[in-house]
Amino acid sequence: MHSRKKAILKSIGGLVQTVALVILVGLIPYSVFAAYLLAVAVSSLTGNTVGPLIYCVARFVACLLLVYALWRLRQAGSRLRNDNSS
Numbered sequence: 001m002h003s004r005k006k007a008i009l010k011s012i013g014g015l016v017q018t019v020a021l022v023i024l025v026g027l028i029p030y031s032v033f034a035a036y037l038l039a040v041a042v043s044s045l046t047g048n049t050v051g052p053l054i055y056c057v058a059r060f061v062a063c064l065l066l067v068y069a070l071w072r073l074r075q076a077g078s079r080l081r082n083d084n085s086s
Contacts, residue, residue, distance in 0.1 A: 008084075013080025020074035024067065031063040 034056070041056040 013077045017077030020070045034060045
């Protein structure tokens with residue numbers, strides 16, 4: 001029974017690792033676009049409205065946080081997949 005649980009955890013770890021990696025790769029263009037929009041908002045800042053700048057900063061920071069969370073999830077999946085404890 002213990003080896004069955006270990007095999008299930010190993011397959012779940014592989015699945016988590018793969019899904020996190022696929023989402024990370026898919027998030028790259030969105031993050032680049034968010035960085036571009038942030039640069040455009042900074043360069044076109046007129047001083048009258050800071051709403052678009054705040055929105056772009058929040059969007060870019062959210063992208064960075066999501067990338068970090070997905071990277072940690074990928075690492076957790078890797079640990080589950082490669083766990084050799086008995």
